[in-house]
Amino acid sequence: MEKLDLMDYLRQRPYPGRGIVLGRSADGKSAVIVYFIMGRSENSRNRIFEATEDGIRTRAFDESKMTDPSLIIYHPVRRAGRGIVVTNGDQTDTVRDYLLQGRTFAEALRTRCFEPDPPNYTPRISGLLSPDGSFKLSILKSSDGDPACNLRYFYEYDAPLAGEGRLIHTYQENADPLPSFEGEPRRVALTAPDAETLARQVWESLDRDNKVSLYVSYVNLSDRTADTVIINKHQEG
Numbered sequence: 001m002e003k004l005d006l007m008d009y010l011r012q013r014p015y016p017g018r019g020i021v022l023g024r025s026a027d028g029k030s031a032v033i034v035y036f037i038m039g040r041s042e043n044s045r046n047r048i049f050e051a052t053e054d055g056i057r058t059r060a061f062d063e064s065k066m067t068d069p070s071l072i073i074y075h076p077v078r079r080a081g082r083g084i085v086v087t088n089g090d091q092t093d094t095v096r097d098y099l100l101q102g103r104t105f106a107e108a109l110r111t112r113c114f115e116p117d118p119p120n121y122t123p124r125i126s127g128l129l130s131p132d133g134s135f136k137l138s139i140l141k142s143s144d145g146d147p148a149c150n151l152r153y154f155y156e157y158d159a160p161l162a163g164e165g166r167l168i169h170t171y172q173e174n175a176d177p178l179p180s181f182e183g184e185p186r187r188v189a190l191t192a193p194d195a196e197t198l199a200r201q202v203w204e205s206l207d208r209d210n211k212v213s214l215y216v217s218y219v220n221l222s223d224r225t226a227d228t229v230i231i232n233k234h235q236e237g
Contacts, residue, residue, distance in 0.1 A: 003164055006188040010205040015040065015174035018088040020127045022135040022157075023165020023190050030218040030227075031133045032165055032190050034202060035076050035086050038210040043067045048232040049213040054079040056215055061234040071115055071122075077215060080128075084219070087126040088170060089115060095126060105136050106154055113150040114142050119177035121147055125168050133221050134158050137168050141180040155185055165190045194218060199229040 010016065021034035037058070039045040046065045049056045055077035060066040074090045080099040085092050091112045098108035105128045115122040123141035130136075136156050143149035157166060166185035171178045192198035199216040206214070217228040 001184070001187045003187050003189050006165075006167065006190070007201055007205040009167070009186065009188065010202065013173070014207040015171060015178075015210050017122070017170030017178065018125065019167060019169035020086055020088070020125055020137065021165045021167045021188065021190075022086070022127050022129055022137065022160075023188070024133055024160040024162050025218055026163040026191050026193065028162035029222070030220050031129055031135070031160075032198070033077070033084065033086055033127075033129060033215070033217045033219065034165075034167075034198070035088075035215045036202065036206060037076075037088075037212045037214075038206065039212045040210060044072055045212055045233075047072060047212055048234050049076070049215055049230045051228075051230065052078075055084070056230065058213070061232075071117060077217075082131040082224070084129040085127070086129070087124065088122075089124050091124050091126055095128065099128075105138070109138050109140060109152065109154075113140050114147070114180075118147065119145065120171075121145060121180070122178070123170050123180045125170060125181070127168075129219070131221075131224070133160055135160065135166075137166060137185050139168055139181060145177060145179070163190055164188065195227040195229045199231055203231050 018037045023032045048061050057075045075092045077086045078096050080096040085095045095108040121142040126138045128136045138154045167188050168185040195216045195218045214231045219226045
């Protein structure tokens with residue numbers, strides 16, 4: 001699979017939706033986590049990321065403008081033991097709870113399906129970063145927009161190479177209805193030396209009108225310390 005320039009890939013897509021990147025830093029010392037959200041509606045755009053004790057959560061920037069929190073308020077990133085779960089919905093909690101019970105990432109996601117938001121039926125994308133830097137990704141989506149069939153895809157990366165990662169996002173293109181992501185997670189280059197640099201590069205590459213919030217973390221594989229950056233459009237400057 002061709003290794004893509006992550007920034008070029010994002011610049012060419014005005015609305016990839018929500019996205020996850022997991023991988024390894026260029027020096028091989030850190031695991032890399034990227035999670036971003038975008039929005040076309042006022043309700044979706046009215047959000048920020050907020051740090052929590054074990055990760056981050058989304059919350060309304062202006063509570064008076066929130067109309068339906070059901071699919072947009074959740075914990076995108078949570079620690080589960082020594083692992084880190086990152087998803088685009090409340091399946092973060094499902095995965096975390098299963099892992100703490102000694103069960104698996106796949107078992108947790110077999111209890112879930114795509115989001116109930118016709119006609120898009122937004123896919124649920126999920127990732128699990130292990131302490132050794134290996135990771136898993138998954139997408140649960142409808143069959144070409146038909147809610148009668150739920151498709152489950154799981155990908156495992158046992159030995160990520162330094163300077164690269166895998167990107168998965170919710171929408172293939174900006175259309176109506178929004179078509180689900182197709183194919184395998186994209187192989188992308190991760191050349192930034194730290195979380196701050198990568199965060200700025202990704203943020204500048206996301207569509208100016210549609211981007212909402214971004215989370216980037218470099219997790220040191222030796223001591224588990226994390227260099228983390230959060231950017232919210234509503235709080236820039």
